[in-house]
Amino acid sequence: MNAVYTDFRDRCIALAGLFQCVRLVQQTARGERRDAAATVASLGSIFNTDPETALGVYGDVAALRIGLETLLAQLGSDSAQRDMELTGYAITLLHLERKLSKQPEMLRGLGDGIGRLAAQTEHFEPSDPAVIAALAELYSDTISTLQPRVMVKGEQSILTGTDSRNMIRALLLGGMRAAVLWRQCGGNRVQLILGRKALLRACRKLLEEARGIG
Numbered sequence: 001m002n003a004v005y006t007d008f009r010d011r012c013i014a015l016a017g018l019f020q021c022v023r024l025v026q027q028t029a030r031g032e033r034r035d036a037a038a039t040v041a042s043l044g045s046i047f048n049t050d051p052e053t054a055l056g057v058y059g060d061v062a063a064l065r066i067g068l069e070t071l072l073a074q075l076g077s078d079s080a081q082r083d084m085e086l087t088g089y090a091i092t093l094l095h096l097e098r099k100l101s102k103q104p105e106m107l108r109g110l111g112d113g114i115g116r117l118a119a120q121t122e123h124f125e126p127s128d129p130a131v132i133a134a135l136a137e138l139y140s141d142t143i144s145t146l147q148p149r150v151m152v153k154g155e156q157s158i159l160t161g162t163d164s165r166n167m168i169r170a171l172l173l174g175g176m177r178a179a180v181l182w183r184q185c186g187g188n189r190v191q192l193i194l195g196r197k198a199l200l201r202a203c204r205k206l207l208e209e210a211r212g213i214g
Contacts, residue, residue, distance in 0.1 A: 010054035010185040012202035017178030020067025022089040025171045029154025038066040042174040043126035047118045065210040072203050092150050097179035099146050113138045136169035
């Protein structure tokens with residue numbers, strides 16, 4: 001990114017990107033239908049490494065609707081709407097991002113790998129099976145070697161299938177991209193606790209924009 005973003009709107013965008021990825025992971029693992037536009041936006045974000053704005057990572061706010069809806073439920077006061085499985089995935093990815101930030105060699109390797117893949121797949125959609133397989137391999141060679149590993153729950157027959165496994169790993173790499181963005185926007189553990197109300201306000205406003213309201 002060309003700058004460090006510090007306002008709650010951008011932090012909310014980063015968190016929505018993270019929760020969109022983990023929600024798509026959950027849907028994949030359970031054999032549920034994924035939103036096609038959200039999947040493309042989340043996978044495409046991996047290749048968007050030098051955007052002008054935080055929102056530029058995903059293209060537009062409508063592409064984050066699934067993530068914003070999920071984040072709103074997670075941040076809201078109604079505990080019955082919270083999904084602890086999703087929270088666990090998100091917390092683990094944020095923890096892994098902090099570990100990754102202290103591994104300059106792995107960071108370079110990850111960046112180089114994304115750059116090579118972007119050049120090789122310039123004329124392919126992010127959701128193309130070949131692109132997904134390559135992203136999954138990159139995740140396995142880098143993030144997956146760090147501890148703790150993200151332990152995805154779901155149907156065993158789905159988790160062992162090559163296509164589903166590749167999609168899950170590619171989406172987790174998208175989640176890591178969002179976790180990096182969260183840190184670049186000034187996000188940290190304190191912000192999640194003390195800035196919850198401000199994040200909620202930003203989330204509601206962004207969701208109105210995503211739905212074309214107001």
